[in-house]
Every structure is written in C-alpha cells, then in structure tokens.
Amino acid sequence: MGSSDYIVEIKDMSFAYDTGRLILDDVSLNFRRGQVIAIMGGSGMGKTTLLKLIGGLLSPDKGSVTINGQKLDPKNLQSLYRIRRKMGMLFQFGALFTDMTVFENVAFPLREHTDLPEELIRDLVLLKLDAVGLRGAAPLYPSEISGGMSRRVALARTVALDPDLIMYDEPFAGLDPISMGVTAQLIRNLNDVLGSTSVIVTHDVQETFTIADYVYMVSSGKIAAQGTPDELRQSKDPFVVQFVNGLPDGPVKFQYPAPSLNEELGIKP
Numbered sequence: 001m002g003s004s005d006y007i008v009e010i011k012d013m014s015f016a017y018d019t020g021r022l023i024l025d026d027v028s029l030n031f032r033r034g035q036v037i038a039i040m041g042g043s044g045m046g047k048t049t050l051l052k053l054i055g056g057l058l059s060p061d062k063g064s065v066t067i068n069g070q071k072l073d074p075k076n077l078q079s080l081y082r083i084r085r086k087m088g089m090l091f092q093f094g095a096l097f098t099d100m101t102v103f104e105n106v107a108f109p110l111r112e113h114t115d116l117p118e119e120l121i122r123d124l125v126l127l128k129l130d131a132v133g134l135r136g137a138a139p140l141y142p143s144e145i146s147g148g149m150s151r152r153v154a155l156a157r158t159v160a161l162d163p164d165l166i167m168y169d170e171p172f173a174g175l176d177p178i179s180m181g182v183t184a185q186l187i188r189n190l191n192d193v194l195g196s197t198s199v200i201v202t203h204d205v206q207e208t209f210t211i212a213d214y215v216y217m218v219s220s221g222k223i224a225a226q227g228t229p230d231e232l233r234q235s236k237d238p239f240v241v242q243f244v245n246g247l248p249d250g251p252v253k254f255q256y257p258a259p260s261l262n263e264e265l266g267i268k269p
C-alpha cells in the first residue's frame with residue numbers, strides 16, 4: 001500500500017482521442033482511501049474515459065495518474081499488470097458468461113489469476129455470493145436469473161480478488177428502482193467490508209447521493225463542481241442546481257448549438 005491518504009492521485013491530466021478534441025482538460029482529482037467516490041456529468045462528458053485512464057487502458061497526453069503511490073507508466077507493462085491486479089472494474093452492464101453457472105462466473109477471475117486449490121476457490125466464491133445474497137443461485141445459469149440478480153453476480157465477480165480499488169461504470173443502468181437501491185447498498189457494503197475504495201461513474205443522482213462520500217461533477221472536460229452530497233445539495237452554483245434537480249435547461253443547454261429555428265426553416269421574422 002502507498003503511504004498517501006489517497007489511493008488515486010490524478011494531476012493536471014489532459015486527454016484527447018485521435019480526433020484531437022480535448023475530452024479531459026487539465027483535471028486534478030484525488031480519491032481518499034476507503035471512500036465511495038462518484039463521478040457524475042452528462043452524456044459524453046468523458047466519465048468512462050476517465051475510468052479507462054485510471055485503469056491504465058488509456059494513457060494521458062499530459063499529467064499523471066498515480067495509484068497506490070505508483071505512477072502509471074504505459075510502457076512498463078509488468079508494473080501496469082501488477083497495479084491492475086488490485087483493481088476491480090465493472091464496465092457497463094458487466095455481462096456474465098452465459099455458458100457458465102453463476103458459481104463459475106464468480107470463480108473465473110480466481111481461476112485466471114491465482115493457483116488456489118479448488119476447495120479454497122469454492123469457499124471464496126460462496127462467500128462472495130453470500131455477500132450479494134445469491135449463494136443459493138450458485139448452480140443457476142445467467143438465463144435463469146433476473147437482470148438485477150445478474151448485476152449482483154457481476155458485482156461478486158468484480159470483487160472476487162479483493163481489489164483495493166473498484167470501478168463501476170453506470171452500475172444502475174437498466175435496473176428497476178428496487179434493484180437500483182439494492183445495487184447501491186451492495187456497492188457501499190462491499191466497499192466497507194473489503195476495506196477498498198470505490199469509484200462510480202453514473203448519471204443517477206438519487207442513488208449515488210445516498211451512498212457516496214464525495215462527488216465530482218464533470219462538464220466540458222473540466223471538474224465543474226465537487227463536494228460531499230450534502231455540500232452539493234446546498235450549492236447555489238447554477239450548474240450543480242441543474243444537475244442535482246435534473247432540470248432540463250440551465251447552464252447545460254437543452255438545445256445542441258444551432259442556428260435559430262426561424263433561420264433554419266426560412267421563416268422571415
């Protein structure tokens with residue numbers, strides 16, 4: 001473990017894809033150990049890109065990402081794999097392997113990355129499934145369980161190797177309100193039980209504010225606001241007010257920039 005209070009330190013980082021458009025523009029953020037951190041913002045604001053940069057799947061054009069005191073260096077693959085081994089990533093929907101049982105899905109990372117004996121794998125898988133309330137579903141196939149249950153199995157699989165840092169991309173997408181609440185509480189509980197740090201990328205203010213310790217709001221490549229959920233709820237910043245209350249128009253415009261409608265329809269004023 002690094003000595004710093006922060007498991008992730010991002011310093012003056014900028015990133016553009018090949019198209020050249022700057023997706024992240026000189027952002028700095030630090031994730032404190034043990035916390036649940038949310039990254040929020042509208043569609044296409046670069047949230048998933050940020051997770052990929054933290055996971056070392058992309059590398060910054062400028063600035064640095066430090067995990068557990070070790071700077072990510074895309075050229076040093078060995079170090080990258082070692083760091084990544086302590087990360088759990090659940091990317092959008094986290095599809096399960098449909099030809100494997102629930103048990104085998106959760107066992108998969110253990111079999112891939114460890115040489116643990118079969119009895120120990122069995123115990124670890126059952127413990128993880130128990131933590132998400134699905135020990136009884138171990139012999140079932142993904143086609144035999146609901147979407148909400150599949151998400152919980154994917155959570156169990158993500159934490160199978162006891163990661164220090166768990167990243168979730170849109171963990172609530174496509175879930176009914178009850179499953180959303182269950183998933184949110186599970187993310188919080190798994191984080192606390194495992195003593196890890198969790199990062200959630202999401203649009204969902206309601207669920208996120210109930211479990212997050214700290215929230216970053218991303219807009220136009222910058223950190224537009226940050227704080228605890230309480231601080232953000234009380235903020236008078238028009239961007240934060242619009243986002244927290246889900247208002248259709250505000251500093252973030254409902255209309256994509258365009259000529260006036262009259263002009264475009266050829267209507268003379």
Ligand SMILES: Nc1ncnc2c1ncn2[C@@H]1O[C@H](COP(=O)(O)OP(=O)(O)OP(=O)(O)O)[C@@H](O)[C@H]1O
Pocket residue numbers: 017018019023041042043044045046047048049050
């Ligand atoms: N491989 C890529 N090549 C070029 N541009 C990309 C690539 N991946 C994403 N982008 C662009 O980068 C921007 C940020 O994408 P990203 O997926 O990080 O946003 P996001 O905030 O996670 O959005 P959403 O909430 O809709 O998933 C978008 O405009 C997207 O079109």
